[in-house]
Amino acid sequence: MPYYRTVGEVPPKRHTQFRQPDGSLYAEELMGEEGFSFDSALLYHAHSPTALRSIEAVEAEVQDTSPNHPLRPRHFKTHQLKAGGDVVTARAVLLANEDCTVSYFVGSDSSGLYKNATGDEMVFIEQGTGTLETVFGAIRFEAGDYLIIPASVIHRYEVDPSAEPVRALILETRGHIGPPRRYLSRNGQLLEHAPFCERDFHGPETPLIRDGTNVEVLVKHRGGMTQFVYGNHPFDVIGWDGCLYPHKFSIHDFEPITGRVHQPPPVHQTFEAPGVVVCSFVPRLFDYHPDAIPAPYNHANVDSDEVLFYVEGNFMSRKGAGIEQGSVSLHPAGHTHGPQPGSVEASIGKKGTEELAVMIDTFRPLDMGPGAKDSEDDGYAWTWLEGR
Ligand SMILES: [Fe+2]
Numbered sequence: 001m002p003y004y005r006t007v008g009e010v011p012p013k014r015h016t017q018f019r020q021p022d023g024s025l026y027a028e029e030l031m032g033e034e035g036f037s038f039d040s041a042l043l044y045h046a047h048s049p050t051a052l053r054s055i056e057a058v059e060a061e062v063q064d065t066s067p068n069h070p071l072r073p074r075h076f077k078t079h080q081l082k083a084g085g086d087v088v089t090a091r092a093v094l095l096a097n098e099d100c101t102v103s104y105f106v107g108s109d110s111s112g113l114y115k116n117a118t119g120d121e122m123v124f125i126e127q128g129t130g131t132l133e134t135v136f137g138a139i140r141f142e143a144g145d146y147l148i149i150p151a152s153v154i155h156r157y158e159v160d161p162s163a164e165p166v167r168a169l170i171l172e173t174r175g176h177i178g179p180p181r182r183y184l185s186r187n188g189q190l191l192e193h194a195p196f197c198e199r200d201f202h203g204p205e206t207p208l209i210r211d212g213t214n215v216e217v218l219v220k221h222r223g224g225m226t227q228f229v230y231g232n233h234p235f236d237v238i239g240w241d242g243c244l245y246p247h248k249f250s251i252h253d254f255e256p257i258t259g260r261v262h263q264p265p266p267v268h269q270t271f272e273a274p275g276v277v278v279c280s281f282v283p284r285l286f287d288y289h290p291d292a293i294p295a296p297y298n299h300a301n302v303d304s305d306e307v308l309f310y311v312e313g314n315f316m317s318r319k320g321a322g323i324e325q326g327s328v329s330l331h332p333a334g335h336t337h338g339p340q341p342g343s344v345e346a347s348i349g350k351k352g353t354e355e356l357a358v359m360i361d362t363f364r365p366l367d368m369g370p371g372a373k374d375s376e377d378d379g380y381a382w383t384w385l386e387g388r
Contacts, residue, residue, distance in 0.1 A: 003188075003198050007137055008207040008239030014042055020238075031152065031244060033176055041242030043135065046209075051231035053214055058225035063093040065367035073335050075380035076372050078104045078309075079326040083165055086111035087123065087157045088218065091170055092371030094328060095307060097364045099275030101172040102307060104328070104371050108165045111157040113217040113234070116149070120177040120273065121170060123147040124251075124358050126311055126326065128166030130159040135234050136245045137204025144251045144311075144356075146270070146278075148177055153246050154217055154234045167326070169309050171360060175274035188243075195267075195280075200253040203245045210235040251311075251356065256284035261292055265359065279359040283313065285352045295347035298338030304361040306331040313355035317343050321383040329380070330372075332365060341386040 011018035018026045027048045032040030043049075068074070081092050081104060088111040091103035110130070125145045132139045132147055134155040141147055149155055159166055171177075183194035190197050212233035219226045249270070257267040268279035286294035295317050310327045317339035323329065331337040339347075 003201060004241070004243050005203050005245060006239070006241040007204055008044075008237070010042065010044060010239045010241050018044055020046065026238060031242075033150070033244060038176070039242070039244040041136070041240050041244040043237045043240040045234075046236040046238060047232035049230075049234060052228055053231050054229040056227045058218065058227050060225040063369050063371075065093065065096050065369045067367050068330070068332055068365065071332055071334050072381045073332065073337060074330040074368070074372065075322060075377040076328045076330075076375040077324065077326065077377055078106075078167075078169075078328055078371070078375055079324070080375045081106060081371060083107050085109055086159075087166060087168060087170070088112065088114040092374065093369030094371040095305075095330065095366040096369055097275075097362055097366050099174050099364055100273070100360075100362060101170075101369075102328075102360060102366075103170045103172070103369070105168045105170060106165055108159055108161075110159050113154055113156045113215065115152050115154045115217060115219050116172065117152050117219055117221040119151050119173040119175055121147075121149045121172050122177055122271065122278065123149065124169045124171075124309070126167040126169065126309075127164050128159065128168075129163045130157055130166060132156075132246065132248075133158055133208055133235065134204065134246045135208075135237055136240055137206055137208045137237075139202065139204055139246060139248050141248060145248045146251065147246070147248050148271075149246045150176065150244055155246065169328075169358060171273075171276070171278065173273035173276055177271050177273045177278075180269050180272045180277070195255045195257055195270075196249065196253055201247050201249050203247040207237050207239060208235050209238070251280045251282060251358070254280040254282050256282050258285050259287060260289040261287050262294070262296060263287075265361075268359070275363050277361045279361070281355055281357040281359065283352070283354045283356065286347075286350055293344060293348060294350050294353075295339040295344045298336055300336040301331070301361070302333060304363050305333055305366045306337075307360040307362070307366070309358040309360070311356040311358060313353065313357075315355055315357070317347070318383075319343055319346075322377055322380065330366065338384070341384060
C-alpha cells in the first residue's frame with residue numbers, strides 16, 4: 001500500500017529514544033517487505049514483540065486438492081457449504097495453485113489471534129459486519145469490503161453478535177497484494193485514470209492497546225501451522241507510521257470505466273499479486289455505440305484460469321446457467337467461454353447492469369479443494385449447448 005500514514009504517537013526521528021511515561025523505552029519494530037527493499041512500517045510497542053513463552057506445532061486439517069482433470073468449466077454453489085467456525089480456521093478451500101488459495105467461509109464466530117506468514121490475504125466480505133482487530137489498530141467491515149491484510153500482521157476477527165453470519169471469499173497469496181503498477185505514478189501515487197484513489201482506502205485510525213500476558217497466536221507458515229504464546233499481548237502499539245498496514249477498500253467505491261464498445265476485463269482490475277489479478281465488476285452503464293453488443297464476446301483466455309464470484313444483481317450474460325448469488329465459476333485455460341445462448345441478442349439495447357462480482361484470474365492452473373467438491377453443480381459444463 002504505497003500511501004504513507006501515521007497513527008498514534010511516534011517519535012520525531014526514527015531509531016531514536018522514545019520513552020514511556022515510566023521512563024523505559026518503547027520497543028521499536030520495523031515490519032518490512034522484500035528484505036528492507038519494499039514497503040515498511042515502524043511500530044512502537046510497550047513490550048518486546050519478540051518475547052515468546054512457548055511454541056507448539058498445530059495439527060491442522062490438510063485440505064487436499066486435485067487437478068481439474070478432465071478439464072472442464074466448473075460451477076460451485078458456495079451457499080450450499082456448511083456454516084460454522086471462524087474466518088481463520090473454518091475456510092473451505094475451493095481452488096488453489098502454487099501462487100494462491102481461494103477459499104470460502106460462512107460462520108458467526110469471532111476468531112483468535114492469527115498471522116499468515118506465507119503471504120498477503122484478501123478477504124472479500126459478501127455478508128455480515130464486524131471488526132478486524134490488528135496490531136496496527138481496528139478496521140470495521142461490512143458487505144462489499146475488501147480487507148487487505150499484509151503477510152505476518154497479527155490480527156483477529158470480531159464478528160458483530162447480532163448481525164447475519166459472515167460470508168467471505170478469501171484469497172491467500174504467496175506474495176504481496178497491491179494496486180496494478182499501471183495505476184501508479186513513478187512515486188507510487190494513484191494516477192487519474194485509476195478507478196479509485198487514496199481516499200477510497202481506509203486503514204486503522206487509532207492504536208488498539210490491549211494488555212495481557214501469555215497470549216496465543218496461530219501462525220500459518222510454509223511448513224504448516226504453529227502456535228506461539230507471546231509473553232505480552234501483541235496489541236500494545238502506542239503508534240506507528242509507514243506505507244505497510246492492513247486496510248480496506250469497498251467494492252462500492254470502485255468507479256467503473258465504460259466505453260462505446262465492450263471494455264475488456266483489465267478496466268475492472270483492482271489488485272494484483274504474483275501470478276494473480278483481482279477485478280471488480282460493479283453496477284455500470286452499458287456500451288453506448290448505437291450498434292453495441294453489451295454482452296461479452298466469447299473468449300479464450302489462453303494464459304489464465306478465470307474465477308468469478310457472483311455477489312449480487314442479475315448476471316445477464318449467464319442467465320439460465322444456474323448462476324445465483326454466491327456462485328463461483330471456474331473457466332480454465334484451454335476452455336473458450338462466453339455468454340449464455342440467446343443472451344447476446346437479448347443484451348442489445350440494454351442500458352446498464354446492476355451486477356456485482358469479483359473476478360480472480362490466475363496464471364497457473366487451479367486445482368480443486370474440498371469446498372469445490374462439496375458445492376459443485378455437475379451440469380454446468382453443458383449450459384452453453386443450445387436447445388439442450
Ligand atoms: Fe470470462
